[in-house]
Amino acid sequence: MGDKEVDPILSMEGICKSFPGVKALDGVDFSLWPKEVHALVGENGAGKSTLIKILAGVYKMDSGKILVEGRPVDISSPRQAQEHGISVVHQEFTLVPQMTVAENIMLSNMPSIPGLRSLVDKKTMVYESEKILNGLGVDIDVFAPVRLLTMAEQQIVEIAKALSGKTRILVMDEPTAALSNVEVERLFDVIRTLVSKGIAVIYISHKLEEVFRISHRITVLRDGRVVSSSPISEVTRNEVVKQMVGRELTTMYDRCKADIGGPAMEVKGLLLDPAGEPISFTVHEGEILGIAGLMGAGQIQLARALFGIGRTYGGEVLLRGRPASLSSPSKAVRSGVGLVTENRKEEGLVQLLSVSKNITITVLDAISRRGVLSSWMEDRIVTEKIEELDIRTPSPKQPVMNLSGGNQQKVVLAKWLAVDPDVMIMCEPTRGIDVGAKAEIYRLIGGMAKNGKAVLLISSEIPEVVGMSDRVLVLHSGRVVGELMGDECTQEAVLRLATGGSVVGA
Amino acid sequence: SAAAPKIGLAISTLNNPFFVDLRDGALEEAKKAGLGITVADAQNDPNRQLSQVENFIQQGVNIILVNPCDSAAIVSAIKAANRAKIPVITVDRGADGGEVICHIASDNVQGGQMAGEYLAKLIGYKGKVVEIQGIPGASAARDRGKGFNEVMKKYPNIKIVARQEAGFDRAKGMTVMENILQAQPDIDGVFCHNDEMALGALRAIEAAGRLSAIKIVGFDATDDAIKAVKDGKLVATVAQKPRAMGSMAVTVAKRVLDGAKVDAFIPVPLELVAK
């Protein structure tokens, strides 16, 4: 428990950091005591990641100082941060895709053969990494190359990596954005164990429910300034939300259901695996169809198959009653299907390009005449989307890589909202988005349905799926195990099906 | 084909009409004599040439004609052939070691001297001269430059105002000459280490309208160069008679294979081609 009598293990005082056009941090004071989990919350772009990147030696602060155990320290590289016992799980993954899970976990602490410092001890590496993964309660093949893992698995590897060294201060920037409940629970167990051993944790998350369960202290950032910092017991969730977004939020999943029309997409006997079971379902115009399941249940694979990525072994897909060939993403897009990928960094965005160029990449035909782009039409769409999604960027010309994680996610959404496809498949659309903006995005998704579009919503956040969908399809190890509608569609029912149970009363 | 003795001809480069002519001379003669012949092109890389001679030895040729990329670097290839008891004849460029039955060549140093003397005479043994060199370090560039500069040193009133390199290449020759023309308001003569560069330099000089004032001498007497001499655009080029050299090499090879004795050095006379 954070104990004010003890000296803080870490103090950051008067931290300022500016980027061209943005003052990301403006005199932030932040203290961390041993044995505490200190939550850092705030809107997208509030400066959370910037603060911890300064702590991690990624960015150099403009002014301010950092004290570790009361002594001023100079952290100008990630290596120096590590030497002070600071380990970080960054918001964007820092994995080497071609290397194995074990090698990634032990990358900065490669064990060597006793007496031969430069030789890698592969046995110890495997043993150590398996130990860490077991501690996290997951079963991931440590010999698998990371590029073959799902996002959730990669997230866990990322966490395991931070746990591999001798850590005194563990920083986690949205560690659970890609995790489902089961893994979150395991992670919390690990965090509690670490805290009991005297490690201090900085925990950044937009999932306030988690924040209130795990942390002892909470600091709210807003526009690069600390709005409040207090023990968790002294604030309520609503107060925190109000401090973050400056207003109260009442309803999240408020949408007036649209009129459900004819079938927009019919999936008939789709085989994702030669030995698997065929998947069939229909989604109608104006309908939001949720697809739920545990990690690895195959939702993402299904979504990708419907968008022409990855191989299928049979079955057909009808769009508005007509057979459609969705053999490649470009064909899918032309047939009126869109896909918000779950991995925004690798698959969603061109990091070097500006916000505006990322938004319009899906609608270049619409904003050009005989191949020549019209900057007027482009500006119009971009301005509209930036406003609609409240994308915080100093200018539409800002390279997307300079945006905060949540704002990057909004750009991914914006580029698909700009297309407005007949069938919108969304994988984890609100990953990394703050509570304030989430409600807005839900409203936009609802709006799509209202305009007669069909939405396939895939998310590991069961409340989101349940709250938004007209109907929920539950997957369990590659099979459709149930379909829930209306009152029977509750979190408990979804979870029961997803873990292999059966529908009550069915 | 097992009956006819086989000749291996290792050529330094076929990216140059001179050596193409040499090869053609050899091929014609071999055809006439009914000998099998294998040609290898080292693209001016001595190591590749060594590999090719090694490959000839593997192939079991009866005699090797080699036009070395470099006199020093060819020695180990010749020694390898010596070990395999395959006779070696060098063509155009000599070898610094190993046992060579016969060397057939015209002397590049002498050619440089001829070019120098002729150019000096044409400009009245005084004035400003430019030397455009071949690939630095290549033996033809070394030898031709050596002969030319020996002559130039004899005449105190001739000044070499620019000495630049153009890689034996026509386009580069033109570019380099353009640049030199910018720097030098008065030029009386230009000597180029080969005709390709001379023809490039000619283009630059023509374009600058200074052809009447500048005498250009090339080297190799390629078809294009001879035509330019006839048109009065180049004043001269040094003919090495590559075709003759090639056919001579095969003739000598046949004599060696027939067991006859041959001279250790057979010079192929140089000739100054001028109008």
Add this chain to the structure above:
Amino acid sequence: MLAPRPVIDILRRYGMTFILLAMIAALSFMNPRFFSVSNFLTIMRQVAINGALAAGMTMVILTGGIDLSVGGNVALAGCFAAGALQSTGNPWIAIVVALGVGLMIGMVNGFFVSYAKLPPFIVTLATLALARGFTLVYTEGRPILVDSPIFEVIGGGFLAGVPVPVLIVAVVYLIVGFVLNRTKFGRLVYAIGGNEQACRLSGVNVERTKMLVYVWCGLLAGLSSVILSARLLSAQPTAGTGYELDAIAAVILGGTSLSGGEGGVGGTLVGAFIIGVLANGLNLLNVSPFYQDVAKGAVILAAVLMDKAFHSTADAR
């Protein structure tokens, strides 16, 4: 909000241009003959060929690819064109042949890179060998005369006081600049270089775009071959040897990254001029050929170092 730092931003953006200007100033100081209209025209004429090649190379490199075949392309296109000129006597047919050969090689490269998904380095290395081989087979190693008044004008003529090759290349740069900055295709070139997978998942036809990029590069190599043989009034079977490296060097000096996605054709022009001015300057100063390579290496290294220094002072972090 930070105060804008216009000076530093300009230095950062136009670093290489300043370095080019500094080179020109230094050379003018060392040899007054360097600084003359006629010498500048000479330099521009000389830069034309590498300039045209480098423009196409910029597009290829922007997508994260590379084209090593341009030199072989110049040789093959030039010799075929000269052959066509000799047999038909019609210079326009010859030009069409040159462009056609360039286009064909570009299509072959593009096909293997984008549809067969082979590594561009090895594909274009193979087509380089193929082009060189076919050139030798066709010419038997001998140059072909180009005898046509039209070619004489293209190589050595003037229009409104500007050498024709310079005009041609200026137009090329305007077009390529326009294509890269203002068209859908150009936008996709950058996007694919930045993140090919993200483009594919946005429904972009990545293959067609990459294919087209190699076609452009091949076409511009064909155009270069016309300029080159017009300059020499002859087509050389060995033409273009090593041109790929010069073109790539111009692109990278100009700030386009080999990994793609960043840069542009304006920088490439500056890069091509740096290389051209350097060669011209070394000739004018009559630097011994033995020392020219040393000077060249040192100047290139100094240029990128200085450019980097501008960037670092401008960088926020």
Add this chain to the structure above:
Amino acid sequence: MLAPRPVIDILRRYGMTFILLAMIAALSFMNPRFFSVSNFLTIMRQVAINGALAAGMTMVILTGGIDLSVGGNVALAGCFAAGALQSTGNPWIAIVVALGVGLMIGMVNGFFVSYAKLPPFIVTLATLALARGFTLVYTEGRPILVDSPIFEVIGGGFLAGVPVPVLIVAVVYLIVGFVLNRTKFGRLVYAIGGNEQACRLSGVNVERTKMLVYVWCGLLAGLSSVILSARLLSAQPTAGTGYELDAIAAVILGGTSLSGGEGGVGGTLVGAFIIGVLANGLNLLNVSPFYQDVAKGAVILAAVLMDKAFHSTADAR
């Protein structure tokens, strides 16, 4: 889960090896003299130099870099070593000089690439020019004789029936393979090529690792220069021209990607052999030199295409 498909996986993994074997089979069929112990020894001796260069190049390319300076390095190291041999008469000193020069050039490359963060293409293009220039200045364009029994043994000797250069290169491959697979440094080489930013954020000393990679490459170029001058018993100022392309081609044919992170030195050896066998076979078959480039281009293209086909059939998606 899919059933394991061992045959396809082997094809996928060793595709290029099969292609090499197929080439050998075809050549043996076309010319029985090809298939003989002495010819294989000849090929191995010929492959030695490119092999040593390509081993170092593999490391550089695995980190996502490139080293164009190896050819110039071979020339400079060879000439300095030959000079040292002439002046001291001690072949061991000469060998140390060659390795030292290689190491130095590697350090210069490494410094500018990793600490000054300049693009490797342009840095090594500059050091290539510098090395060529210094070679010319030092030798004044003249080759230097290498007259030493030790060098004769290195270039042409046998040990237990195996040519010495082949032995040297075999040891090089064993060492480099071991370093890449078993040492921390080797694993970091792969990691940096896979995701440099991730390595940096993980506290890996990226700079030192990249520096070392260029040092290795330079050192192996120095070693190649020893083998080359021992083979030729002379050091050439123009030695090594174009060797960088052959080395890079071997690396890429061997399955290492130019973007880094994937591949290995075993594949590179196969790649170097494909290039060597092809050259040897074309000579033995008496293919006209004019057609050799065509054949070379076609075979390389066919090889990567076939390898790709193996991969595609093996790919699940």
